Amino acid sequence: MAGKTVAAISTPMGVGGIGTIRISGEKAIEIADKVFCSASGEKLENIKGYTARYGRIVWNEKTIDDAVALVFRAPHSYTGENVVEITAHGGNFVLKRILRAVLEAGAIPAEAGEFTKRAFLNGKMDLAEAEAVMDIISAGGDRALKAARSTADGAVSREIASIKADLVFAAATVTAFTDFPDEEPTFSGIDKLPEMLSSSKEKLEKLIRNYDSGKVFKEGVRAAIIGSTNVGKSTLMNLLSRADRSIVTSIAGTTRDVIEETVQIGDVKLLLSDTAGMRETGDEVEKIGVERSKKAMENADLIIFVADASRPFTNDEKEIFDSIKDKTAIAVINKTDIADSDLELGIKTVKMSAKQGVGLENLETAILETVGAMELSADAVLLSNERQRNCVFEALREVTSAIDTLSSGYTVDAVGTCIDSALTHLMELTGESVTSEVADEIFRKFCVGK
Amino acid sequence: MTVKRYKAAEYDVAVIGAGHAGIEAALAAARMGTKTVCFTINLDWVGNMPCNPSIGGTAKGHLVREIDALGGEMAIAADKNTLQTRMLNLGKGPAVHSLRAQIDRRAYSGYMKHVMELEENLEVRQAEVTEIEKCENGFKVITAFGASHFCKTVILATGTFLKGRIYVGEVNFESGPDGTLAATKLSSSLQKLGITLRRFKTGTPARVLRSSVDTSELELQPGDEKITPFSYSTDPKTIKNTHDCYISYTNDRTKEVILRNLSRSPLYAGDIEGVGPRYCPSIEDKIVRFADKPRHQLFIEPCGENTEEMYLQGMSSSLPEDVQIEFYKTIKGLENVKITRSAYAIEYDCIDPICLKPSLEFKCCEGLYGAGQFNGSSGYEEAAAQGLVAGVNAARKVKGIEPMILSRSGSYIGTLIDDLVTKGCMDPYRMMTSRSEYRLVLRQDNADERLMHLGRENGLISDEKWQAFLDRTAKKNAEIERLESRFIPPSEELCEMLISKGTAPATTGVRLADLVRRPQLSYKDLAPFDPERPDLSDDVQEKVEVEIKYKGYIDRQLATIAETKRLEGKKLPADINYDEIGGLRLEAVEKLKKVLPESIGQASRISGVSPADISVLLIWLEKNKNA
Incomplete structure (x- = not known):
């Protein structure tokens, strides 16, 4: 947790003026370098702390905006970690696209109060301030919980649950195949694995596509x-x-x-x-x-x-x-x-x-x-925020990796670990434990055991 | 009638039970130099296998390897008493390669009894322990005959003996497994110590006479040609496959007999209250729950060199004896079967392991430990693994050393114990590869690299074993380095081989390691093109190949492990008052108070504790460090 590099838009949301995205953590500078091209051609990795460079944000070979990147080197920053602040033109659209790029480049979305929490854990803040931070985090946790519960009946959680169920079944299929080798070969359904995985991949891609075109609306x-x-x-x-x-x-x-x-x-x-x-x-x-x-x-x-x-x-x-x-x-x-x-x-x-x-x-x-509008009919499922998109994006990446692992001829144990990781990312949305789900599924769906 | 108590000997460590958990606990404690006693209800049943006559299997084989790396006995004992051995899952990947051996059960039991008798600091004693009382600096362990022993620490490894009750159809009676006596009195004494007990059940199939089985039409399952032992110190040449197993199937008639008699099952009649293991259902359970399956598989396995009894794996039952005879006879090969022992279900007292620390010590009772089926697990290997850890930690306690806590990222044993003490269990817990999130790192081939240093630290690994380990590892590392740095030139022969294996030909010089990395090629395939290759043993070759081929996947898991280690390293004090920490949600406070996690890492795995709660705990920790 403390080891991961996090990012968030740290100026208030709204159109106009300029806005800042803060990246904090060990890999902050490395990640910023993946999205930021300075006009001078210098890498941020090579510039001193407390200095800034003008340049462009480029992701997937597309320029998003002009921007200024300000580098802080640990421990001389607000959080006490490496920090890069990217300042670009304000407005949700541009800032969110930049944040998206930063997340895809390896950062994870920051929790409520996370920058302040890190500042405290790195000794950048005194005790009295710490109490306030705990309140913020606690409120953030409550909000997150409320948000999760409010979508509990919603289309998103149904869709996620359905993808999760498919992946749990795929994971259970792999495990049943490997953990119960004595069972009859016909029972395992392991040859259906490519099908199962590509179906999950399509669903995940659709969620992301809908989210992206939902933003378009x-x-x-x-x-x-x-x-x-x-x-x-x-x-x-x-x-x-x-x-x-x-x-x-x-x-x-x-x-x-x-x-x-x-x-x-x-x-x-x-x-x-x-x-x-x-x-x-x-x-x-x-x-x-x-x-x-x-x-x-x-x-x-x-x-x-x-x-x-x-x-x-x-x-x-x-x-x-x-x-x-x-x-x-x-x-x-x-x-x-x-x-x-x-x-x-x-x-x-x-x-x-x-x-x-x-x-x-x-x-x-x-x-x-x-623009995907026709596809996005009234019952289309929309993720509600960038955090959810990030979880789905990471899950998609792992499912794709599982498919590649399988098709390049690696053994199923390696495929299984990719499916597990995909599930871990999806379950970040719901807060469940992967390993017990898979075990439960095996006992429910397969007749195994001595 | 009250039994007159008398003062018997004093011990550092007392182990109650001499099953697979008790044996490892007693041997580890004794070998670590503490004065140890091991009580058993029947000395002729030390290390008995009341169910399947085999050791290992998926995930369980990993546990046995790990026990060996930590200096336990199970692997060596299995190697010395093997009837047949097989490496399962070859072709499904190194993470799930699992060794399983059919064992001569009576020989195994005799071997273990003798090892214990020969152990210097260990006494083995046939006696039923009826009471355990807390006293100053330890416990009084009292037997049915009135002997009162003062023991500094006590390990409970009672298996299925504690208030054991056997069910066969409408018949049920107090009993331990395999016709032994149950331990009927100890439960109430444990409850006085503040321990909550509950009921689990398990079952076993019938044993049958070999001469009554017609194997001529059955599928044969022989052992592997290439023998792999469990123990790192066993020479593979000392193991021979001497027995075969056979496979048969149930059919419509089997189903019909069982369904017709279902009302006579104590499970369906509601006589049994204990929760049974989901992964090990009785045949009647399988037929009811998976009604659309036309047939169920069974294995017919030998029980030993000097017996004609065979075990019917997959056919456990608690139906009445007459029904058993009827349905077993419907199965191909068993038409004229003679049963030597009937199938039965057994119900017993055990704990919810959430009341234990990761050291397997009771939270409510210092110096008292639990291991094996008593902790809610199932399986010989799971039991032995816990026994070893409990034995080591009891001895360390006596010596005043911090307990040995095995991590999830370092071993299946650590994963097993963490699951038990953090999540508890609702049915008998069995180890499976899917329980570990790090299974490409926790392989059976590298248990020594993961754990042997801990065994060495405890004094359980001899100089000889340790030196062999160091040599093995050095050879492996040197070979990996060589393969990573050496290029071989393209040649017609090489291209021919590559194409025949279904992979791209090489047009320029190619790094050996890059070829090993191709899924279609094996280390052995490349031998003809690699004249400088050193002569390495099979196990070293295996390690080299796996580490190179799966490097990408292994590295990813290692990165996750490095992440989680940070949180595991943040220890939570034992006297923490969760009610006083502002910002924690109520649900989290309740769960944390119940589990009393030892680290932030453990806390993060408790269901109901959110990432925000973990953040609050982190800040609270930091604050109190400064205060």
Whole structure:
């Protein structure tokens, strides 16, 4: 417990200003280095305590935000441990994404009052203060318990319980297979293990996907309209926002800056940006606009790639299209009022005429489907916070590792330990003990014993 | 009639019972130099195996290895009296490789009796202990004939003798196992010491005459060709497979006979109140609970060299004798079976082990220890493991040394005891590999590396054994280092072998260890390509292979262990008043008061104690350290 590195958003929640994520523990600096790229190229590992670096938060090759990282080296910090404070632009969305990255990089979410508790345990605080800390922790524990109990009847705990039951059964199957080798081979069902595990994996992935797209409902999807010049991006922007937000002319390169608008499609809030058409240009102003387009594209959750039905792909367009391959994207073949196109792009494609408003519904449906909105129907199960997501994420990681262990030809004992770890993470949500559950399951489900 | 008491001898350690727990307890205490006595109701039944004539099996084999590493006797005794030996689970991974041996039960018993008789500081005495009284600096241990012994410490290892009662159908009577006398008086004396007793039950199948079993049509189960002993000090060449086992199955007729007579079972009639072991159900239980299973397997095992009796593993029952005869005869191979002893269930007094410390000393009674089935466990190996720990700790108490507490992360024995004293048990506790969260680290091959230093510290490991251990470990480490640093060149032969094993061919020089790490390859497969390989014994080769192949998984468990050690190291004082610690939840206070954990680590495993409660305890500890 005291050995793990923890992280939390330590400024009050709310939009605006700046916010700070604090990472504390032995591996704080190492973890920060995994998500933070300083502008100077220096690793935080190599800088002194009490110094800061400006840079970017990058996770899964995506830039999340610009940030400042401030390094404290043990014991000279609030908690007495290594601490990195990452200050970025405020607003839940950005801060939570950064925290997510930090957690995925190896930290665990901090408990209520945990930074203060650590400060005390490391001799950074006196006795009177300690009493106050115990109250905070105790209240935090009560809250956590209440939260757990309030979701006890809820969909989340039912879903978790169902995944847990599957994994307990998988663990019991492995154990029954190994602990009762004298039993008839037919009884064990060990050959069904890959199936059981991939079914659990899918369920866990769905929980995470739902959580992530659930956040999308609350916080909005960043969508960028991109494409070559004069393919009708701005017309599309105006159509989607039902306003004359972007200036539309037939002159290529009219939009020179990124124009933003919030658009509601179904239940999804789209933070839409219209960008400058991408092309090699000598115009200084347009050049800056193109740079900004690229950045908007990088930051977007969803790309709407617009092409012209009336002409073949240009080299510029091919290049743009290649650059969005790894992103979540929808292609719009525009100007069907002028020409028909049989372009096959291999991604979800909508043919429409933005000018005449034909095909708008199809585009809106495609957007909703793509952000997982269609799947996220009213009965979708949503995890309620980052802590729960973290437990599910770790469980998923272990289940995946169990599947890999199995398929690469390792023996079942190694697979069993991965399943155990997955269960441990899931049970952090419910506070039960893994080993006794598995033993109980064996006796319940299998007829074993001498 | 009151028996006239007389003053008999004085001892440092008294052990009540000479079953598998009692033997290890008495031998350990005596070998550690304390004056020890071991009482048994019948000296001819020392180390008896009233149920299966075998030692080891999954997780249990690990326990036997660990007992050997700590300087116990069970492994050596089993090796010396083996009829057949098998390493189970080969192919399922090193964490679950488990050794099991069929044992000549009467020879084993005779061997153990003799070892005890020869032990310098140990007296073995046939007597029924009827009372234990607390007195200044120790206890008075009183026998049925009035002998009163002053003993500084006492270990209770009463097995199924304590108020034992045997059930066969409608018949039931006071008895110990295998026709011995029950210990009927001691229970009330223990209750006077403040100990709460409860009832557990267990059962055993019939024994049958070999000549009445037709084995010609049955599946044969022979021993392993390659023999692995339990003890690190046994030469494998001294063990021979001399007997076979056989497999048969129940059928529809067996089921029909049992279901028709179910009302005559004392369990279904409600005569037995004791809780039975879930993992060891009677055949009637299996047929009722798993009604859709068409058949149940049974093993027919030899009981010894000088007997024609055979044991029917998987067929325990408490049905009436006439029903037993009828259903056993429905089974293939047993059509003309002659029963020599009937199956029975036995009910006995035991404790909820939550009242014990991790040293196995009673929380309510200093100097008094419990071990084996008396503690709510089941199995010879589980009993012996606890006996050894109780014996060591009683001797350490007498010598004024801190108790030996085995950790969960260091051994199955530690896991077994921690489970018992932290969680208690609702039915007889059996060891299983799934009980350990560290099973890739707690393997049967490395019990010596995990525990032998503790055995050595207690004076239970001889110079010779210790030196052999040091040599073995040095060889293993050197070989691992060599494999990690040596590359072999690619060659046609190598690629051919790799492809034939279903793994990728090597195009450049390749590290030997990286090849061993491939799941498809074994250490032995690589011998032809590794001319510099030293000549190593089988057990060292096994260790080398496992440590390299499973390094990734082992390292992950070692990291978790390092985490938990921090919490295990934070000791909670014995006189802690949980009511006075603000911030603890009520449920947690109640649980903590009941278990009285010795460390934060133990506290964290109590159900009902939350992480927030643990934080509060950590802060309380820190605060009191400063105060």
